[in-house]
Amino acid sequence: MGLPVLGILTLYLNDNGALEERPIYQRMSLAGKKLGLDVFVFTPQDVNYKQNRIHAHVYNPATKSWTRRWSSFPNMIYDRCRIQRSHRFQQLLHFRKQYGHLTFLNRVLRNKWTVYKTMRKEARFRAHLPLTRMYESPQDLTEMIRKYPLVYLKPINGTGGRGILRIERHQDGTYLIQGRDQSRRIISPQRVPLSSLHKRLASWNLKSNRYLVQQGIQLKLSNGRVHDYRMLVQKNGEGIWEVTGCAGRIGAPRSITSNLHGGGEAVTMKALLGRWIGNEETAEKVKKTAEELGVQISSFLEQSYGRLCELALDLAIDRKGHIWLLEVNPKPAREVFIQAGEKETYRRAIIRPLEYALWLHDQKKLRKEKSTIRDETNPDT
Ligand SMILES: Nc1ncnc2c1ncn2[C@@H]1O[C@H](COP(=O)(O)OP(=O)(O)O)[C@@H](O)[C@H]1O
Ligand SMILES: [Mg+2]
Structure with a gap:
């Protein structure tokens, strides 16, 4: 064979x-x-x-x-x-x-909104999910920006930082609009009063383009650039979820997203977290918590949506060291690790799905053999 x-x-x-x-x-x-x-x-x-x-x-x-x-x-x-x-x-x-009956290493995940709603049902994840709602009318944005000084607007099916807006409420009652259009171009920032906020956003067709309104996390480094983390969680050669790696991303200057395709830069988590948190011991604890959370999230989403072999989580860590899940990516690129100089992690990231595939194949074979033995020893059943 x-x-x-x-x-x-x-x-x-x-x-x-x-x-x-x-x-x-x-x-x-x-x-x-x-x-x-x-x-x-x-x-x-x-x-x-x-x-x-x-x-x-x-x-x-x-x-x-x-x-x-x-x-x-x-x-x-x-x-x-x-x-x-x-x-x-x-x-x-x-x-x-x-061909749904064939063996897939990974089934499909749903859009950002559905994944959020699924995860919200679990009490253990709630504190890690920035509050999110669907944009149904201008009221949704008004309410969110009253509640939070920072709000992100993002399309439920968007990728790579396309069409994302950031609205920041300032002390003087003005609102700063920044973001990227559908082609990922940085738009020129605008400062407006609340009365004209919605007018300025009208051309974005937030409702028909199915946008989310999300609590924003303050992630600006001292140089003004935003940052977050990309964690790759994969099944290993024993079918068990494991964190393969986690790298930091620093957005391009003037960018409100950290995505690499938008000019973001990759660095090691250790360097970035150390710089952000300051205290090495705390940083180490946060890293561990993030890894545990990553494994829990992956295994929960697999239970919810069917077999998965890998997920990449976009994580934000705020000043207090609290971890927030910004997005779950079911078809992750692995380049972040190469760019962060983590060659071994990159290599493992490529091999793991193959090792998992082999494990899965063996499991299927074993199950088949067992059922044949059962049939032979127990001809009546
Ligand atoms: N709630 C938020 N608070 C702060 N930054 C955010 C928030 N949501 C998204 N971002 C920034 O925008 C980037 C892109 O958002 P994400 O939800 O991952 O969408 P995409 O599918 O386009 O990657 C994130 O990596 C992060 O840098
Ligand atoms: Mg993302």
Whole structure:
């Protein structure tokens, strides 16, 4: 019998067949070989539904190139598809439905609002969730900005810091609006009285674009740049959730988001937290608490939404060392660790899903064997 096969499910980025994350998949293919796992990459467009075959992308280490090969279905599927506004995303929904019975390393998470509501139900997470509500009318923003001096507005399906606004209430009764538009461009800051706040935001169509209004956490460093943390939680080769790593991110100057694609910079958690908290002992405690929380959140979301193999959490740590969950990312990039100079964490981040896949495959085999033995020893049942 051949090696177990893992199919990485992704989407073409355009109609010319460009694939996202090809270098990562290349690494995964190589690492898979060493571990005893065959890895190929495919998109829903490459599936022949009639013949149940896949026109897969295969990395050939000998020639260091990608080739195509017709393959049967893989033993397991690792879903790396990120939301796209295109016909390709519709094909993905169809594929997930049609082949939902196959073994997926990870099922889909929901939008920011649904995940928030699910987590709010758990008392143990409540203190870590910035208060959030759906923007239904200007009233929602008015009430939130009365309650909190800082509020973030973000689209429920947004990514990479796109379309995010930050509203800060000032002592003199004015409100500072900053943010990034849908193309992630920094907008010019505006200071307005409450009476014109909503007028200024009218063009953002906060209701029809389905925005969240969220309690803002004060995260400006002494140089005025915002910061937060990216924690990667993954299942290991024994099927157990573990924190692979956590890196700090410092937003670009004048940016209200820390995302790397928006010009953010990655640093080690130790350096950033030490600088923010000051006291090394406290910083160490906060780090530990954050890690425990990360594992709890991941395992809870898995119970809620179905099998998962990894999640990246955007965490904020305020001046008091309190941890806040800003966002849960089901399809995390791993580059933050390379950029923070954490090579070993980056390597582990790539290998863990493969180790987990192998573990899962073994579990399935064991279960099958057990049920065969049961059937043989107990022919009547
Ligand atoms: N409630 C908040 N308080 C302070 N900063 C926030 C808040 N929400 C988001 N941010 C900043 O904006 C960035 C992007 O927000 P996030 O919710 O992660 O959306 P996206 O999906 O676009 O990454 C965060 O990484 C953080 O820097
Ligand atoms: Mg984010």
